[in-house]
Amino acid sequence: MQFYVYILHSAILNKYYIGFTGDEITERLRKHNSNHKGFTGGKSDWTIVYTEVFIEKACAQKREKEIKSWKSRKKIEKLIGLKHPDR
Numbered sequence: 045m046q047f048y049v050y051i052l053h054s055a056i057l058n059k060y061y062i063g064f065t066g067d068e069i070t071e072r073l074r075k076h077n078s079n080h081k082g083f084t085g086g087k088s089d090w091t092i093v094y095t096e097v098f099i100e101k102a103c104a105q106k107r108e109k110e111i112k113s114w115k116s117r118k119k120i121e122k123l124i125g126l127k128h129p130d131r
Contacts, residue, residue, distance in 0.1 A: 046097050047064060047098045049095065050096075052076060054090050062111050111123070
């Protein structure tokens with residue numbers, strides 16, 4: 045089994061969402077884009093902009109917490125490879 049740490053982006057909200065899953069990544073994205081309660085609910089334009097694959101669940105959870113702890117859009121965008129010449 046594989047585990048994924050992923051970053052989603054919503055153009056409508058101009059926000060990122062960081063998560064991890066043991067599901068297939070495409071199925072997890074489908075769930076995020078469905079109409080449900082929660083941070084990603086209500087908007088169906090979420091796209092996957094970054095993934096990392098792990099063999100161990102604990103490692104994936106640790107990495108997800110690490111990225112979330114940054115609380116920095118700039119660091120997240122650097123991780124996913126976005127370049128901002130004006131910044």
